[in-house]
Amino acid sequence: MFIKTxxxxxxxxxxxxxxxxxxxxxxxxxxxxxxVFSESEAQIAVEAAExxxxxxYQAASNAANSGANVSVLLLILDEAGTLYSRAQLAYxxxxxxxxxxxxxxxxxxxxxxxxxxxxxxxxxxxQQFMDFLALAASAxxxxxxxxxxxxxxxxxxxxxRKVKAx
Amino acid sequence: xxxxxxRILLILISGILILLVASPVLxxxxxxxRTEFFTEFWVLDSNHGTKDYPxxxxxxxxxxxxxxxxxxxxxxxxxxxxxxFRNQTQSAPDRFNHASSSLPALFNISAFVADEGALEQPLxxxxxxxYNESLSRVEFSSLKLNGNELDLNTMITRDKENGFxxxxxxxxxxxxxxxxxxxxxxxxxxxxxxxxx
Numbered sequence: 001m002f003i004k005t006x007x008x009x010x011x012x013x014x015x016x017x018x019x020x021x022x023x024x025x026x027x028x029x030x031x032x033x034x035x036v037f038s039e040s041e042a043q044i045a046v047e048a049a050e051x052x053x054x055x056x057y058q059a060a061s062n063a064a065n066s067g068a069n070v071s072v073l074l075l076i077l078d079e080a081g082t083l084y085s086r087a088q089l090a091y092x093x094x095x096x097x098x099x100x101x102x103x104x105x106x107x108x109x110x111x112x113x114x115x116x117x118x119x120x121x122x123x124x125x126x127q128q129f130m131d132f133l134a135l136a137a138s139a140x141x142x143x144x145x146x147x148x149x150x151x152x153x154x155x156x157x158x159x160x161r162k163v164k165a166x
Numbered sequence: 167x168x169x170x171x172x173r174i175l176l177i178l179i180s181g182i183l184i185l186l187v188a189s190p191v192l193x194x195x196x197x198x199x200r201t202e203f204f205t206e207f208w209v210l211d212s213n214h215g216t217k218d219y220p221x222x223x224x225x226x227x228x229x230x231x232x233x234x235x236x237x238x239x240x241x242x243x244x245x246x247x248x249x250x251f252r253n254q255t256q257s258a259p260d261r262f263n264h265a266s267s268s269l270p271a272l273f274n275i276s277a278f279v280a281d282e283g284a285l286e287q288p289l290x291x292x293x294x295x296x297y298n299e300s301l302s303r304v305e306f307s308s309l310k311l312n313g314n315e316l317d318l319n320t321m322i323t324r325d326k327e328n329g330f331x332x333x334x335x336x337x338x339x340x341x342x343x344x345x346x347x348x349x350x351x352x353x354x355x356x357x358x359x360x361x362x363x
Contacts, residue, residue, distance in 0.1 A: 057244045057278065058343070064242040064280060074242070074278040078285070081276025089273055089314055138190040145187055149180035156172055 042096035045103035049084045053077065056110045059117035068124035073117055080109040205243070206236035206284070207338050207353045220291070223332075223359045229291045231357070233336060235277050236284035244341035246348050247275040251309060252333050253322045259337055259354040266337050266350040272309065272316040275336075291334070293318075297363035304330045304361045322361060330361035 037045075056077055064070045087102035167175075185192075211218040212230040220229035237243050248271035252258060257268040279285050290313075295306040298321075306318040322330040335356040339348040 053276075054341075054346075057242075057341070060278070061242045061343075070242060070280055071283070074280055074283075077278040078276065081278065085274045085276055086314060089316070093317065134190055135194065138188060142184055142188040142191065145180065145183045149176065149184075152176055152180075153173075156169070156176060 037096045037100040039096055042091050042099040042103070045100040045107075046084075046087050046091050049080075049087060049103040049106040052107045052110050053080055053084055056080070056113040056117070059114045059121075063117045063121040063124060066121045066124040067128050068120040070117070070120065073113065073120070076109060076113060080106045083109065200238075200240065203239045205239060205245075205338065205340070205351060205353065206234070207336075207355060208234045209336065209355045209357065210234070219357060221358065221360055222362050223293055224362045226292050226294060231289050231291070232286050233275070233289055233355075234284060234286035235279055235338070237279040237281055240281055242278070242280050245277040245279065245351070246339040246341070247277065248337040248339060249273040249275065249311060249316070250335050250337065251306075251318055251320060252335070253320055254325060254331060256320070258333070258356075259335065261352075261354075264350070264352045266339075266354070267335070271337075272318065273311055273314060288312075293359075293361070295361060304332075304363060306332075309334075330363065332359045332361060333357070334359060 056073075060070045060073045060077060063073070083102050083106035087099045087106060090096075090102060091099035209219075210216065210232040211220075212232075214232060220231065223229070233247065235245055235247075248266075250267055250269045250271055252267065252269055259265065259267045275287065277285050277287075289311060292310045293306065294308045294310070295304050297303075298305050302324050304322045306320050306322075309316045309318045320332075322332050325331055333356050335354055338351040338353040340351040341347075342349050
């Protein structure tokens with residue numbers, strides 16, 4: 001009888017402890033999923049997203065000015081801009097959790113953006129230099145052909161004509 | 167071959183050679199310089215035309231339009247389109263004084279457009295409103311734009327033509343890198359809508 005009671009209590013205690021462990025795990029998960037952000041945290045996140053977008057726009061603009069094809073970069077910027085707009089809207093509506101997560105997503109989208117833009121800019125600068133060399137070579141070659149043609153013209157006109165024997 | 171023929175031959179050969187060698191330079195030089203720098207801004211109906219803009223608006227019905235921007239400014243531009251809504255009496259953008267509406271933006275659409283590039287975005291709109299029979303006016307609660315619910319605290323009273331006209335308009339702003347701020351780009355598009363009650 002005593003042993004039976006002991007085992008019953010043991011099983012009950014085991015059940016209780018497992019329940020509490022599960023409950024704790026659920027609480028931790030819930031906290032992760034529904035983390036609460038304050039207004040100031042959301043504001044910081046939204047401002048960070050804005051700064052990041054401006055920095056990336058400047059990098060893309062510099063690359064474009066160097067002659068790089070920035071269409072892919074601009075698509076990424078557009079996506080980040082859409083997320084940022086939604087973050088702004090969520091912030092205005094007082095939904096600080098959505099505002100923070102959307103702003104963070106926007107920043108994530110642009111994580112390697114500046115490096116990619118700089119790489120494109122360098123490649124475009126190299127290409128520009130090669131184009132300049134080709135242009136310079138073309139100009140020099142044109143001058144040479146003109147010069148050679150002028151000499152040929154002079155030589156042609158100085159060629160002594162055969163005098164027919166009378 | 168006489169001297170005249172030799173001269174002709176020399177001129178021909180020289181001309182062809184010069185054209186061949188100078189072609190890379192000529193392709194750069196023989197391009198008309200750009201003298202006009204501007205931005206195109208358009209709104210089209212759901213068929214990509216201009217005949218079927220939404221006008222008679224019914225409650226919670228979805229309406230589709232296309233909003234487009236084409237950049238001819240000579241540099242990669244960062245635009246922001248401010249979406250606004252007004253009734254008959256509220257502030258409208260002024261085309262002659264180059265002034266934007268004083269109403270706050272309901273939503274901002276960011277657009278990054280490369281030089282000589284264009285961007286077009288589909289917009290899906292629906293309005294939530296109710297008719298206040300005693301005051302004979304339409305009271306808005308929200309505007310749904312591409313799934314984003316925008317707070318629309320405005321009302322429209324009956325006009326002379328027995329309708330309830332509202333104006334959904336889009337103002338184009340451009341980022342100025344010198345002043346580090348957005349400036350009104352003197353362009354707006356307006357859709358006149360009549361709320362069916």
